[in-house]
Amino acid sequence: MPVFFLLTPPRPLMTRRLALSLVALLVLSVPRAPAQGQDDPAFTLESIHASSTFRASTFQGGRWTEQGPVITYIESADTADATHLLRYNLRTDEQTRVIDGTNLHAGDVDRLVPIEDYAFSESGEKVLIYTDSKEVWRANTKGYYYVYDLGTQTLTPVSNRDDGYQMFAKFNPSATKVAFVRKRNLHVVDLTTGTETALTTDGSDGTIINGTFDWVYEEEFGLRDGWQWSPDGRRIAFFKLDESETRSFPLMNNTTRYPERTEFRYPKAGEQNSEIKIGVIDLSAVDSTAKGQPQAIQYFDTDTWNAGGRTHEYLARMGWTPKVDGTHRVWMYRLNRNQNVLDLLYGHPETGDTKQVLQDTQDTYIDVTNDKLTYLDNGEHFVFLSERNGYNHAYLYRTDGTEVGPLTKGPWEVTQFHGVNEDASTAYVTGTRDTSLERHLYAADVSFSPHETAPSVRKVTSRPGWHTLDLSADHAYYIDRHSTADTPPTWSLHDVSGERLTTLQTNDTLDKRLDSLDLPKKQFTSLPGADETSLNAYVIKPRDFDPSRSYPVLMYVYGGPGVQTVTNQWGGTRQLWHQYLARAHDMVVVSVDNRGTGGRGKAFQDVPYQRLGQPESADHIRAAQALADSAWVDADHIGVWGWSYGGYMTLMSMLTGEGPSTFDTGVSVAPVTDWRLYDTIYTERYMSTPDRNADGYENGAPQTYASRLRDDQNLLIVHGDDDDNVHVQNSVQMVNQLQSANKQFRFMMYPTHEHGLAGGNTRLHLFTMITNHIAEHLSPAPATQHAE
Structure with missing residues (x-):
């Protein structure tokens, strides 16, 4: 699997995962002393597969803050089970401690809890901390959440652990509420009163899933987290699946005296998939009742729920748009069973009406990726990736679906879209323009006027090899993980012109060891x-x-x-x-x-x-x-x-x-x-x-x-x-x-x-x-x- 060095929470959101994809693994840790000579016994099967001898060091990584070359990251403390949250200026090497992990004593379990993941509120005054997680198939997506108030330095559990694991918890924009998934239902907690309300009540094993996904959606569409707050915090959009008609597959543990059987829903080719739809919960309607009631939920007419046909089979992504005619809409990808017709739909959260904004078609199939759709900060445009002209390229649209023109073009592939610096009218993509054997960063001029010819594209990275890029939130910097077939990876900080500002991590010791062999x-x-x-x-x-x-x-x-x-x-x-x-x-x-x-x-x-x-x-x-x-x-x-x-x-x-x-x-x-x-x-x-x-x-x-x-x-x-x-x-x-x-x-x-x-x-x-x-x-x- 690709190894991504930044922005890697334990519960990744909608990360595309290729099933069956088991390509060369990049193993990350510090190597031992160098080997010497052609016949040195250090280069053995054991040293390659069962030790750290030839493993590469890796950059700490973290999450970009809103401005500048600054990240936040988790660091282990000297105290057992404690972790700190740090802020790190990559350019100046200045580090400050945002949360002292020794303060994270949770009263409900009477111990320190480690930070496994975190999210700041929009104001930056509170931090939602994820801890004590457990694996669900591919990732540790269930655990427990706490709210840490940076001002008062207090730690408060979001919900009672005895009620079960929590998944995908998120602040509303004002950080007055936290919603999460538990036992296939959505819940919301009022942080002022501590009142918890069930927003859905029909979720259960083997039937209804609210706010998360079944095995095949996770494996093949990379979908785990299945709900989002609206930008104004008034509503929650969420996926609902019904897996009751899908078939179970057994796995058997024969190492015990009596074999232990595990069953999970796994639709094989040609079999019934889970039914799926997307709904919106109006929080004001929920607040006026004791419990989340059906009338508080508006479902979109996507023709995917118990439709019985092949025309509309999958809903593969969703999110909230900027305001369209004064209202935030829910955007959705709808695919047919053969996955060669993709409709971008806008759903009105009050009426449930849907509108097709654009349609992408292929004679064969369409790959759904996280970067296929990107709304710009101006609220008036989005970028959409399509292979309609034979190569994957980026196209600029107005938010209403009117095409403006291509951002990239030609006999090469855009393999990742990073974003647009609107002040500089520049889009950044990773692609294969120079060679399919390598990946490089390119900058494309952006014209917001209608055009048919793609603006000019210039290469940003210069060193031969493979560049895995992470662009900062303000589109002013990027971290470059670079390697070649003969050299282990290094990490460096650059400005968007390509100038290297500092080296963040090398593998000099491993390089010397390999050279000596x-x-x-x-x-x-x-x-x-x-x-x-x-x-x-x-x-x-x-x-x-x-x-x-x-x-x-x-x-x-x-x-x-x-x-x-x-x-x-x-x-x-x-x-x-x-x-x-x-x-x-x-x-x-x-x-x-x-x-x-x-x-x-x-x-x-x-x-x-x-x-x-x-x-x-x-x-x-x-x-x-x-x-x-x-x-x-x-x-x-x-x-x-x-x-x-x-x-x-x-x-x-x-x-x-x-x-x-x-x-x-x-x-x-x-x-x-x-x-x-x-x-x-x-x-x-x-x-x-x-x-x-x-x-x-x-x-x-x-x-x-x-x-x-x-x-x-x-x-x-x-x-x-x-x-x-x-x-x-x-x-x-x-x-x-x-x-x-x-x-x-x-x-x-x-x-x-x-x-x-x-x-x-x-x-x-x-x-x-x-x-x-x-x-x-x-x-x-x-x-x-x-x-x-």
């Missing part, structure tokens, strides 16, 4: 795809590479929609392990970004539409064959490995087309083996439903090709049995098909482990096993792992 480097190149399209690739060769010799090759694949593995950025432990294989086992590691991956425009990314797995695996087979034609490649020893979508691609590449005669060895970790087993939102985005695309599902399922595994192919399948994302059912069914076809293979299951297969010695065990499997079947060295 003289590890093999990534070399960027290209290889042909199945239709001879030139595909981005990287190659890692042994340091003493001899072109007159022949080497085994291991191909690393992810290959899923929109995701790249071939990038000029630091690859963390995954990259280090590949370098270890090249050095310790004298093999070449190659990765190829097949058609369907990101950074090269909509047409390139859409090739696998309704054919998932087929063109991508054909590309890897063709690329492997092109490698086999090289004199330095041992054509009889070419392997492939991947995780999640990459595990799926491993199976498809080994079993389809000429794959059985191309790939000798494979490692498939947590693979999908039949898209009918995966969830609705992700799968149908690319495949439609099984009843509409039966051939696509059949031809894109590795299970279909189990009988094609050759006797001399060496396959290892790995899965965790507590994987709530790609269920172990996928591997069980694949194993069943292989056994029915009398095919020999290896299988490893990790009990109680989820999709990431992490914790304890799991990663070391996993990569030791994978290394030994690869060494046994690909490496010219003996079948055992090199001594470490």
